[in-house]
Amino acid sequence: MKKLDIACLIDDDTMYTYLLSKQMRLIDFCDSILVFNDGDEALRYLRPIIETPETLPSVILLDINMPVLDGWQFLDEFTKFKIGKEITVYIVSSSIDQADHVKAASYKEVSNFYVKPITNDHLLEMLKEIGAKKEI
């Protein structure tokens, strides 16, 4: 399986982002990792670089419950972007609230909903799915 270029983690749980980054490196998930602690931080980084696809991530792992701008609010802004690159978005949350799962399904930009913790199998599944998309 081909590793990804850039992965983006948006989550306010710093221990989680540390651990997941480490896990990603261990299985050689991607070349580099961008970490943001809320949706607003992520948007402010991504917005100016829309024009340069090579600096954009090819996958975003997005938490729902975050301060300032939560996952949904991030998505509402992010989906307005005109991006020249295929970016796969996964929701990664501790929420087992059915309402969150239903809401995630209403965004066509969201490919899947993972409930924490993320395992190696989950990461490999993502790699496979994103790889398959590219071949089409």
Add this chain to the structure above:
Amino acid sequence: MQSKLDLYQRVTPLAGLGIFERNFFSGEFYWNSVIRKILDVDENFSPQLEESLKFYKNPQEVRELIDLAIHTQVPQTKRLELITAKNDLKWVTIWIQADVLDGKCMRIYGTLQDITKEIKLQRLLEEREMRFSKAFDHAPIGMALVSLQGGWIKVNRSLCNLLGYDEEGFLQHTFQDFTHPEDLDSDLKQLQELLHGTINTYSMEKRYFHHDGRIIWALLNVSLVHDEFGVPLYFVSQIKDITERKKNSEIIRGQNSRLLNFAHIVSHNLRSHTGNIQMLTNMIITEDDRDEQMNLIKMLNVNAGNLLDTLSNLNEIVKVHDNGQAGKVSVRLEQEVQRVIDILSATIMQSEAQVDIIIAKDLSVEFNPAYLESILINLISNTFKYRHPDRTPRIIITAKKTPSQVLLSVQDNGLGIDLNLHGHKLFGMYKTFHRHPDARGMGLFLVKNQVEAMGGRIWAESEPGTGTTFTIEFE
């Protein structure tokens, strides 16, 4: 003439009419077969007048009737009770006519008709009517007979009590007067359908106004009574007070929603930590580097601490709801606010904030004092935590009493918050909206739970960049 008499004698039994004649002058006596059947006697029985009167329960009554007939020479009639030869009790209608000549009664004659069946039926109906009337008057639920035009025909005591009127006061109002305007159309529509025969009866939950203005929730049941030809006569309405039930189901709904919300909070927050713990332990197992392993174990330790913190936070919330309305006492708002300001005085002085308290000294509310302190500390210290960097904080704390509640507001000129963006999660657990190092996302969540546990409400109004006002409505 003979044939006429013959015909008469043959026809009257068909009509069930007994005929009698007693001629005092000639001694002639005649009873037809119907009379004999009424009295259960055979053809040979031919009593004297006094003997025949003994069949009647009250012979004197018959004697007086005969005297009256003789005296007035006008036919007399009466309903009488008699006991037959077979000891049966029967009701009859008697007609008596007397022929008088020179002041002397020559003969009496007349008819006798068995009306026992009719009397029994009448008695039955009367008894039913009485029973209905008693059931109506003393029914534990409100009942009314309503005319087709919508006016009251009859209302019972329960209904008057339900809406807080005496009967006289009640009858001065129409049912439209008592009905909540939002429920009127539906009620009238169904009344029309009932009248047109498209439905046979209807039930609805509707709101009435009590005499003192409060709303009474009731289950209304209406049916239409017709006469024997199917012509509508009047409506029968039954009105059952379900205010308590409505209130309880409201409370239960609220509790259920809070419980579900709490279950989600618990599950979410425990999962965040346990998720991390699992990732950590997996890594510790596969990590070869000793130093990195130690580092991961330290993180595991931090995580365990976080998990405990979360549990104790959740425990705090459970305690608030466990207590229910316990600890409610009368507290003076002005005094409590002043006390919290004293507690926070160091922060206030440091920030050079201006604090105005506009609360009447004697204004008090029923509340748990510990919760009130926690609420005030949270709301007031938030005003400093989220102060605007460019201005001196100004905080206005006001309380006012309306007829039904007390409203307390804490207004600041701080950062404000975009309620369109964050309004739905302002009071959520672990929700923070500014990048403030001390923000734990517990304060407003706890405040809301404490307010609601005491039966109150809290809400916020805010303008980003201008300030925020939190208002608490005390029950």
